[in-house]
Amino acid sequence: MELDREVAEIDTQITREIGDINLAYMLLAQKLVKQDRAEAMFRLGISRELADLLANMSLSQIMKLAASTFLLCSFRLHDHPVFSAMGDEKESLMQQAHMSILMAARRINSEKVGEAA
The missing domain is CATH 1.10.287 (Helix Hairpins)
Incomplete structure (x- = not known):
C-alpha cells in the first residue's frame, strides 16, 4: 500500500509539473505570436492557423488547455x-x-x- 501511495504522489507531482510547463509555454507562445506572427511561426514551428488560434485564445482557454496531462510543447x-x-x-x-x-x-x-x- 505504501508503494501505491508513493507512485500516486509521484504521478500527481508530474502532472502538476506538466501543467506548469504547458501554461508557461502557452503564455510565451501567445506573446510571441502577438508580437511578431511570422517570427513566432518560425520559432515555434507552427502553422498560420495555429498562430491565429493562439493569438485569439483567452486566459481561461489557455489555462484549460494547459491543464492537460500531455506535454503541449515538444x-x-x-x-x-x-x-x-x-x-x-x-x-x-x-x-x-x-x-x-x-x-x-x-x-x-x-x-x-x-x-x-
Whole structure:
C-alpha cells in the first residue's frame, strides 16, 4: 500500500509539473505570436492557423488547455544534423545561423509533405 501511495504522489507531482510547463509555454507562445506572427511561426514551428488560434485564445482557454496531462510543447531537434549543429560550431552567431537554416529546411520539407497529402 505504501508503494501505491508513493507512485500516486509521484504521478500527481508530474502532472502538476506538466501543467506548469504547458501554461508557461502557452503564455510565451501567445506573446510571441502577438508580437511578431511570422517570427513566432518560425520559432515555434507552427502553422498560420495555429498562430491565429493562439493569438485569439483567452486566459481561461489557455489555462484549460494547459491543464492537460500531455506535454503541449515538444523538442524539434529530432535528428542528428540538428544536434550536431549545436556542438560543432565555436562561434555563437554561426551556430545560430546554422540552426536556423536547418530548422527552416525542416519546416519547408514538412509543408511540402502536407501539401502533397
